[in-house]
Each structure stands twice: as C-alpha cells, then as structure tokens.
Amino acid sequence: MNAILKREIRAYFDSLIGYIYITAFFAGSGILFSVSSLQYGSTDMSGMYSGLFYILLVLIPILTMRTLSEEKRQKTDQLLLTAPISLTSLVLGKFVAAMLIYSIGVCMTIVYATVVSFFGAVSWLTVFGNVVGLLLLGAAYIAVGMLISSLTENQVIAAIGGFAAMLVLYLISAIATIIPVDWIARIFTELSFAERYSPFTYGVFDFSNVLFFISATVIFLFLTIRVLERRRWS
Amino acid sequence: MIEVKNLVKTYGDKRAVAGISFKANDGEILGFLGPNGAGKSTTMNILTGYLSSTSGEAYINGHDILEDPIAAKREIGYLPEFPPLYLDMTVKEYLYFVYELRGCRLPRNTHLKEICELVKIDNVYNRRINNLSKGYKQRVGLAQALVGNPNVLILDEPTVGLDPKQIIEIRTLIKKLGKNHTVILSSHILSEVQAVCDRIVVINQGKIVADDTADNLSRELTADHKLIARIDGPKDEVIKLVQTIPGVVSIVADMQRERGVWEYNIEAVEGTDIRRELNRRLMSRNWYILGLRSSELSLEDIFLKLTMGESVNEFLADKADDLEERYKEEE
Numbered sequence: 001m002n003a004i005l006k007r008e009i010r011a012y013f014d015s016l017i018g019y020i021y022i023t024a025f026f027a028g029s030g031i032l033f034s035v036s037s038l039q040y041g042s043t044d045m046s047g048m049y050s051g052l053f054y055i056l057l058v059l060i061p062i063l064t065m066r067t068l069s070e071e072k073r074q075k076t077d078q079l080l081l082t083a084p085i086s087l088t089s090l091v092l093g094k095f096v097a098a099m100l101i102y103s104i105g106v107c108m109t110i111v112y113a114t115v116v117s118f119f120g121a122v123s124w125l126t127v128f129g130n131v132v133g134l135l136l137l138g139a140a141y142i143a144v145g146m147l148i149s150s151l152t153e154n155q156v157i158a159a160i161g162g163f164a165a166m167l168v169l170y171l172i173s174a175i176a177t178i179i180p181v182d183w184i185a186r187i188f189t190e191l192s193f194a195e196r197y198s199p200f201t202y203g204v205f206d207f208s209n210v211l212f213f214i215s216a217t218v219i220f221l222f223l224t225i226r227v228l229e230r231r232r233w234s
Numbered sequence: 235m236i237e238v239k240n241l242v243k244t245y246g247d248k249r250a251v252a253g254i255s256f257k258a259n260d261g262e263i264l265g266f267l268g269p270n271g272a273g274k275s276t277t278m279n280i281l282t283g284y285l286s287s288t289s290g291e292a293y294i295n296g297h298d299i300l301e302d303p304i305a306a307k308r309e310i311g312y313l314p315e316f317p318p319l320y321l322d323m324t325v326k327e328y329l330y331f332v333y334e335l336r337g338c339r340l341p342r343n344t345h346l347k348e349i350c351e352l353v354k355i356d357n358v359y360n361r362r363i364n365n366l367s368k369g370y371k372q373r374v375g376l377a378q379a380l381v382g383n384p385n386v387l388i389l390d391e392p393t394v395g396l397d398p399k400q401i402i403e404i405r406t407l408i409k410k411l412g413k414n415h416t417v418i419l420s421s422h423i424l425s426e427v428q429a430v431c432d433r434i435v436v437i438n439q440g441k442i443v444a445d446d447t448a449d450n451l452s453r454e455l456t457a458d459h460k461l462i463a464r465i466d467g468p469k470d471e472v473i474k475l476v477q478t479i480p481g482v483v484s485i486v487a488d489m490q491r492e493r494g495v496w497e498y499n500i501e502a503v504e505g506t507d508i509r510r511e512l513n514r515r516l517m518s519r520n521w522y523i524l525g526l527r528s529s530e531l532s533l534e535d536i537f538l539k540l541t542m543g544e545s546v547n548e549f550l551a552d553k554a555d556d557l558e559e560r561y562k563e564e565e
Contacts (some may be wrong), residue, residue, distance in 0.1 A: 003334035004335070006334070007320070011320075011322065012326075014322045015322065055521055076319070077315075078314045079318035082282040082312045083332075083335060083336055085304070085335065086304065201436070232283075
C-alpha cells in the first residue's frame with residue numbers, strides 16, 4: 001500500500017492535477033471566504049463551508065478521474081494486479097493519496113479562521129466541526145469518483161461521470177420533494193449528501209451524519225474493489 | 235515449477251483457451267508458440283493472476299493462483315505483451331516503485347544495479363521512460379520482471395520491437411536466467427523458440443497441438459525435401475531439366491535475383507534428398523547452383539502439419555499447383 005500511496009502522490013504533482021486542484025480549491029474557498037466573511041466583517045464562516053459543497057462537486061472528479069482509468073489505459077494495471085498485493089491495499093493506497101491531496105485544500109480553511117481570529121472571536125469548535133464534515137464529505141465523494149474511474153479507460157469520461165454521479169447524490173433531496181409517496185421521499189432525503197452535510201455548516205455535529213459518510217465511503221470503496229475483481233472474470 | 239490443469243477461458247461465447255494442460259519444471263525454459271490470437275497471452279494472464287480462468291487450475295510452485303494469489307504472485311516475474319511502464323517516471327523511480335510494490339527485501343541499490351547491468355539499461359537509469367526507444371522500454375519491462383529475483387519468469391513476446399543485436403542479447407540473457415529460474419516465454423517466431431527453449435508447446439486456437447522438446451519438434455518440422463535454389467541458367471530449360479529428376483514433385487521459378495540467375499522453389503517427395511542429383515544434372519549442362527537451402531516451414535505450415543497430419547502433403551501439393559498456375563497466368 002505504501003508503494004502505491006507514494007507513487008500516487010508523486011503522480012498528482014507530476015501531472016499537474018495536484019497543483020490544479022489545490023489552486024482551484026484555494027481560489028474557490030478564498031472567494032467564498034472574502035464574500036461571505038470578510039466583506040461583512042464577520043467571523044461566521046458557515047457561508048464559505050456550505051459554498052464549498054458545490055466547489056467540491058467539480059473539483060473531486062478532477063482529483064479522482066485518473067486514479068484507476070489511467071492504469072487501465074496505460075496497461076500498468078497489469079503490473080499492479082500481478083504484484084503480490086491485495087486489491088484492497090491497491091484501492092486504499094489510491095484512496096489515501098487522494099485524501100491527502102484533498103486535505104491540503106481543506107486545511108487552508110483553518111488558515112482563514114486563524115486570520116479572522118485576530119479581529120474577532122472565532123468559534124473554533126464550529127470550525128473544527130466543519131473541517132471534519134468537509135473531510136468526511138470529501139472521503140465519500142472520492143470513493144464515488146474512484147468507483148466511476150474504475151469503470152472506464154477514459155479520464156474525461158471518468159471526470160464527467162464522477163461529476164454526474166455526485167450531482168445526482170446532491171440533487172436526490174430535490175427529487176425527494178416532488179415524490180408524492182411519503183416513505184420513498186423520506187429515504188431519498190436521508191440519502192442526500194447535501195442534507196447530511198449542511199448540519200455541519202450550522203455547527204451541528206450529529207454523529208449519525210458522521211456514520212453516514214463513513215458508511216458511504218466504505219460502500220463505494222468496496223464497490224470499486226468488486227469492479228476490479230469482476231474485470232478478471234469477464 | 236508451473237503446473238496447469240485443463241485451463242479454460244471463455245469470453246462470451248468465444249473460447250480463448252480451450253482446455254490447456256502442461257507442466258514446466260524448475261530450470262526449464264518452456265516456449266509457447268502460436269500465431270496471434272492463439273491464446274498465448276490469455277494463458278499467461280491467467281498464470282499471473284491478472285485474469286481468472288473460467289475453469290481449470292494453475293499452480294505456481296505449488297501455490298494455487300486463485301486460492302492463494304499473493305503467495306503465487308510473489309513467485310512470479312511477469313513481462314506482459316505491452317510492458318506496464320509509467321511513462322512519467324524515470325527508470326530509477328520506476329524500478330524503486332516496483333521494488334517497493336513487490337515488497338522486496340534484497341539490498342535495494344545493489345540489487346537494482348545488478349538487474350540494470352544484466353539487461354543493459356544502466357546508461358538510461360536516470361532518463362524518463364517516455365523518452366526511451368521501444369527497445370529500451372522493452373528492456374525496462376524485463377528489468378521490472380526480474381525485481382525481487384522471482385523463481386518463475388513469464389515473458390510474453392520478450393523480443394518484440396528489438397533490433398537484431400538486442401534480440402540476440404536478450405535471448406542469451408533468457409538462456410542464462412533459465413538455468414536457475416523456470417521460464418515461460420511466448421513467441422510467434424519458430425526460430426526464436428527453437429533457439430532459446432528446452433521444450434516447446436505449440437498452441438493454436440486455444441488448444442495445445444504439440445508439446446515436445448525443441449530438438450524433437452524441429453526434427454519433425456524441418457523440410458529437407460523442400461529446397462530453395464538459386465541457379466544460373468536459362469529458366470525454362472532449368473525447369474524442364476529439374477522436373478525429370480526422380481522424386482521431384484514441383485519446381486516453381488520465384489524471381490530473378492541477378493542477371494540470368496533465378497530462384498526456384500523445388501519440392502520433392504518427402505524423405506528423398508535430391509540435392510546431389512540436382513548438382514550432377516545441372517553441372518552436366520554447365521549451369522551453376524549459386525545457393526541452395528532447405529526452406530523453413532512457416533508457422534502456417536506447422537499448424538497444418540500438426541493439425542492435419544498426413545493430409546497436409548496433399549494440401550501443400552495443391553498449394554504448389556496453385557502457385558504454378560498463377561505463375562503461368564502471369565506469363
């Protein structure tokens with residue numbers, strides 16, 4: 001797993017994707033931060049954190065698009081799949097690498113909070129709650145993106161497919177509002193990433209939401225492993 | 235040691251591998267010979283755990299590749315048909331990665347240095363793989379398979395894309411490795427497997443059509459009765475003369491190689507040697523043989539021979555007639 005992890009992190013910065021992601025994240029969060037906090041002279045950063053949800057919708061697919069599709073296209077998956085490592089450690093290595101790059105962006109929001117703290121009282125618990133929420137949301141999104149990437153050989157399709165999948169997971173609560181059958185609507189709302197994430201931005205740290213994102217991550221990583229496994233049998 | 239029992243792989247309703255069984259012993263170089271699409275790569279991909287077989291078993295040094303894949307994979311060095319290279323890495327970074335990936339415990343720098351010297355890539359050690367020639371890429375792929383000194387080497391067409399000098403170097407290297415490794419290598423070139431392998435498994439359309447030592451097989455497959463001769467003399471008369479030699483089935487003028495010198499494909503009845511008689515008769519007319527060699531069987535002929543048995547001679551005779559007719563038409 002270590003070898004994969006190291007190789008992935010290197011690849012992020014060799015292929016510019018790492019830089020592009022970090023730049024875009026800093027730019028996006030920076031704009032949101034100045035518009036929602038600095039302009040009002042407020043230390044309340046919930047505006048930025050809830051806005052980031054939409055930025056991640058676009059940025060995470062960029063981060064995950066090449067993870068597995070590129071290996072297949074370059075035939076390097078033959079090296080990885082015939083090496084004495086398990087599929088789980090292969091997928092986890094790639095997941096952890098993407099998480100680390102992702103975290104670089106997320107940690108930037110702590111810097112914003114630190115800057116604001118010089119001018120007023122910052123509710124640090126809320127900030128850390130938000131960071132945890134952002135990390136959990138990112139983990140689940142990365143797992144989704146990797147699953148899509150494992151299904152294709154084409155990076156662009158992986159990116160667009162990842163974006164579409166995340167959009168559906170986001171819109172699922174909007175769809176729920178037009179479903180007349182009450183219990184189905186309820187299930188849809190419960191599964192919505194947006195509904196699960198927004199409590200974090202209000203400063204509500206609900207353990208069931210934490211569990212939701214962890215479960216989603218595990219399920220999508222598991223599916224990714226199954227896709228790789230299945231490919232051997234087809 | 236590699237043991238394969240009744241391996242089957244189907245893609246949809248196409249059978250890529252249809253019940254293959256063979257065994258490769260320690261210190262043996264086993265050649266996998268077959269045309270493109272015969273199922274060579276599929277078999278190798280199953281042996282290395284990249285694909286799963288539809289049914290059948292494969293053991294690498296006693297480890298079942300399906301039941302105990304990690305232990306089996308630890309024993310294997312694999313060079314696939316397309317070397318699995320990360321083009322954005324240098325040779326050094328790539329080999330370091332493979333070293334770690336395989337969880338190798340040998341002293342890293344000396345081990346990798348040895349491999350690089352062995353496959354002669356030490357002079358490009360710090361270059362990006364993307365910028366290397368096809369021959370170098372192939373050798374980096376081979377180096378990758380040697381990392382960790384695995385007992386079993388599986389090489390899928392290892393000399394493709396190399397120039398003749400490199401081919402000889404790689405063949406010598408494989409022979410050397412074969413002394414203390416089990417090697418399976420695939421090729422669609424008969425002379426290559428003959429030059430390198432102790433044993434040859436011929437495979438066609440997913441089935442084994444021959445499994446024998448290289449010597450036995452080549453004895454069976456040489457064609458002493460089919461000659462290619464370069465004769466200095468008037469073409470039509472040469473043809474008439476040669477046709478009168480007892481045992482000659484057909485003679486076809488191929489093309490003019492030098493002024494007045496034509497190349498002929500001569501076929502005699504199997505088992506007869508007409509070379510001396512050919513010499514004598516041509517000498518008596520003061521025509522000269524400038525070159526004489528027995529024609530090698532093409533892979534196509536081998537499969538015909540191995541799969542059709544006796545009826546193949548008739549088929550080849552028909553083929554010779556066709557050629558002759560075509561030649562006459564052209565005239």
